[in-house]
Amino acid sequence: MLQNIIHPDSHAKLKEISKDFYVFEDNSELPIHNGIPILLGSQSIFNQNDIINSKTTTQDRSHLDTSNVKNYIRRKLLPSLCTDFNLDKRYETFNKLISRGGKILILGAGEKIDYYKNIFSGCEVITSDVHNQFSPDFIFDGHFIPFADETFDGVLAAQVIEHTINPWKFCTELQRVVKVGGFLQIEAPQSFPYHAQPYDFFRFTFTGMRSLFPECEVVKAELTEGNASNVAVTLSNYFVNLSSQKIIRSAWLFVTRILFGWIKYLDSRNGVPNKRNVSMPKGYAFTFKKDNIKRSSKDLLKEFYHLKK
Template sequence: MKNILIDIIVCPECSGELKVNGYNIDCSSCNASYKLIDGIPELLTEKDKKELNSEITFSKRYSRSKRVSKLSYMILKQLDKIPIPNLLDARKINHSKQIENAKIILNIGGRSKSRLNKQINLDVVNNENTDLIGNVENIPLKDNSVDFINFVAVLEHIKKPHAAVKEIKRVLKKGGYVHCCAPFYYPYHADPRDISRFTREGLRLLFEDFEETRMKNIHGPTTSALKVFQIYLPILFSFNSIFIYEIEYILFSYILYPFKFLDVFFKYHWKADFISGGFAFLGRKK
């Protein structure tokens, strides 16, 4: 278990203090007991576990193709390695100063390996780089314990966005920052569910208790429209075959990719928000 977690984790049932006893973590207030899995605290309530199992079952039933989808994902990830698309979108608001000044960083839903000892990766499932297993709607951390929260591509997958933002405000120190990215004009992508979309006004309203530092489009209008056509064209020409669809999805993704560079000109168009892929928000706790 990461050292920075020892003093700030709390019981998700009663917010009581937790003590590590071998492979268990016990609450001194309500006597609840949680597992320590390979050094990673699993701080989920029984209700959280039941809901998670239900969502995973739903995801498995909904997805008809696994093997080929993984192949297409691996191939298309190569496109993301091209540095030029940084010209096209604002996926990352510059928050390097806030990161540098933060003593503890909470990365919600982050599955990439942390390069910083002060970063905690929180996820509802135990992935390769998870540091803490917990529910964002009931974060098992003390009040005012975190300096910076990264909340990217997670908001659309949770049932109660307002509850999650309320929890973010609770665990964030006064003057601390939250960086959130959420989709608007973007195709369905279950992980394990896909529930919500947010306009600029909607995301701003969700974080109305925070002082807005900056807000930007994630993708320009061309990139957003092409995301839809990457799915629509294979639907049109695959004759309801999963295999043909997946092959055509890869093919059309590469064919359409160069058109994204039109967003060099259109990303600041006055109507760009109408079909933006989503929005990035940086806010400060008042």
């Protein structure tokens, strides 16, 4: 894997690793902090000083601390408003598509590093993120992936694309680093409240998601959470945002979770996209296979008409 690492700006190959730096063939250096390489280029909206100083940017691990009463109630006691019922099955299927011993790159691994390494057992899993909150294998910006062309057999980006300031460039990078014949698992919302601000930029319709991967065929597309989940999330968000006072907002959160938590189960058997249910789902999951065929915009749009009514 180390032989495939490149500088995110110059694409110079990795020459050597010292105690504190990755040194590249053009003699540029990028730091290693607490054993994690920080491979950020000069054009990234993130910077190494924020990471070294553990500045909270896109994610804060404190929300997982269930010793906090509010977190405990929210995470352990209250029902969720939406659930991706097919998540484990989808990833098990994706794992089977990758040859045993194949390399899978995870973008935006967050707190699920152990989960990914377990569910993709039999593969070499490389985790990444734009912060060091959960100790990924690498820290880098997905707009400038520091790996050579066709390095990976599989790439996964779950609920990441909406946080990229240039999703077209991000998706071009994903297609660049996966091998021809390799697979990409991409998941993103169509409808969800603004979050991780200010690093929340886009939402994606069915055709919008498809259009971002013109060098790939669609192996499978499904709704992660459907129209009912979108209704539950929207209703809850409306009531919570009626007030700016924390105690009132928390009270509405509690009440709406109880009132609307059941609605998501209406989506449990409705995971296949059709021309009706793509109107307002919470999100999508696409499994792509890179085939290097150059598809025009017209070609990509034609696929929508193959959906059932």
